[in-house]
Amino acid sequence: MSFLVDRYLRQKVAPTEEERLHSLQRLLLRLHIIIEEADGRLITNQAMLHQLSILKKExxxxxxxxxxFSCRTHGEDRTKDHQVNNSFALSVFNPAKRVRFCSGNSEDAAQAELLEHVLGSIRNTIEDVSEFVMFLCRCPRLHRQPYNMYLLLDKCMFGRQMEMEHIMNFLLQAERAPSAAENPSVLPIIGPMRVGKSTLIEHACNDERVRNHFSQILCFSGDDLKDASLETLRDGGRIKHQNCGMGNGRTLIIIELVLDIDESVWKRLYSAAKSCIVSGSKIIVASRSDKIASFGTTQPIRLHFFTEEAYWYFFKVRTFGSTRVEDHPKLAAMAMEMARLMDRCFMGAAIFSGLLKANFSPRFWSMALATLRNIKQKNILLYGERFSVNWEFEEPVYLRRANKTSSECYVTHADYQTCSPEAEPEGPEMMSVQDLYFGRVRPRGNFKVRAWTSHLPPHYSYMLHCGIQALPEE
Incomplete structure (x- = not known):
């Protein structure tokens, strides 16, 4: 009996959920320290950048x-009446994707197992970074704020460090091949609509090293290249940057395509480029189509949308800023569901993070969540599952009724354009994005809404083309 009692007392007691969450907090703190230190240094080694990308994903x-886990109680209380039981389910990219917050011993055991799986994965990741930290100490420091601070100030592109370094290496690398003077290097950037191709290129062109390396940066769209002639390259396009003091004459040509470009057109364009630019000039061509990969002289960059976990981190930092999320669990629960409803849409994150940050009150956030829910449900009823991926949808999106008694509804067209703020002065036909979603303003006919303005020169404004339309029968 004494032996059995002693053996029972020596048995390992399984940690509670609270203890596991505390362990997760401590591991994340260690991981965050390593990542912030890495973001403060100039890393050019592609293998180190790949490992840093893995650390960030973890x-x-x-x-x-x-x-x-922190928000689930508040999420359950809020969503009982809305039947959104899976609001906080982890994404399909996460081994914990089967988490559902229901009562029951089997469900509790599954949650504990999945939480332990995440803990084990992060522990293993931290154990594997000793060499990374050693090499990191040899990388020169950057004279800038930590990554999170830069994210708040919109001074860097979130989650694209590997891609950005790839572009910088391509642009700044000296040509060694004898044929480089006759055949300028071409870098294809491939990705779906609104994944951030143009924004990535804008960040690269705004880098001081790039502006000091090239005498001029020219930008062309598909409409500029209809004839693909020498005159088009000499006189067409838009001058993004010009450095008259530099005598090297190097030119960076940016070509942004919406649709495919015929191979014969590309050959004429490339031939024209060879005859009008000097050695050391480079070409970047961006498109949704994978066909442009064959145009490149180097491996293409392929952009993908972020995982749900990365998107939530991005949205949370932009929305809460320096405010501790732990101090506002109800707001965090609402923000988490809003991020889920926006389904990794960057424009949605830019618009709603700005609105929420400027109106830091539970009442306004609850109204924003109800608006997003209503938009999603209404358009899924009208369009079916075609509307499930918001950022790929190109048909009119129904937002809200013009008034309570009217059958008319405000709609926004999924396609959007960028334009200079000076070209779109404020006026009676202009509506604020807050009024569009929550206001009582009643414009008639077609009107424009400035969704948000880019922080990068020349500070384009992203406009929504809206109107009033009869609400179809559901």
């Missing part, structure tokens, strides 16, 4: 899991 996943 951090996003860990914070997402932590926030899911």
């Amino acid at each position: 951090m996003y996943r860990g914070y997402y899991t932590l926030d899911v």
Whole structure:
């Protein structure tokens, strides 16, 4: 009997959920320290950048899991009447994707197992970074703020460090091949609509090293290249940057395509480029189509949308800023569901993070959540599952009724354009984005809404083309 009692007392007691969450917090703190230190240094080694990308994915996943468990009580209380039981389910990219917050011993055991899985993965990741940290100490420091601070100030592109370094290496690398003077290097950038191709290129062109390396940066769209002639390259396009003091004459040509470009057109364009630019000039061509990969002289950059975990981290930092999320669990629960409803849409994150940050009150956030829910449900009823991926949808999106008694509804067209703020002065036909979603303003006919303005020169404004339309029968 004494032996059995002693053996029972020596048995390992399984940690509670609270203890696991505390362990996760401590591991995330260690991981965050390593990542912030890495973001403060100039890393050019592609293998180190790849490992840093893995560290960030684990951090996003860990914070997402932590926030899911922290917000679940408030999420359950809010969503009982809305029947949104899976609001905080982890994404399909996460091994914890089967988490559902229901009562029951089997469900509790599954949650504990999945939480332990996330903990084990982060532990293994941290154990593997000793060489990374050693080499990191040899990388020169950058004279800038930590990554999170830069994210708040919109001074860097979130989650694209590997891609950005790839572009910088391509642009700044000296040509060694004898034929380089006759055949300028071409870098294809491939990705779906609104994944951030133009924004990535804008960040690269705005880098001081790039502006000091090239005498001029020219930007062409598909409409500029209809004839693909020498005159088009000499006189067409838009001058993004010009450095008259530089005598090297190097030119960076940016070609942004919406649709495919015929191979014969590309050959004429490339031939024209060879005859009018000097050695050391470079070409970047961006498109949704994978066909442009064959145009490149180097491996293409392929952009993908972020995982749900990374998108939540991005949206949370932009929305809460320096405010501690842990101090506002109800707001965090609402923000998490809004991020889920926006389904990794960057424009949605830019618009709603600005609105929420400027109106830091539960009442306004609850109204914003109800608006997003209503938009999603209404358009899924009208369009079916075609509307499930918001950022790929190109048909009119129904927002809200013009008034309570009217059958008319405000709609916004999914396609958007960028334009200079000076070209779109404020006027009676201009509506604020807050009024568009929540206001009582009643414009008639077609009107424009400035959704948000880019922080990068020349500070384009992203406009929504809206109107009033009869609400179809559901």
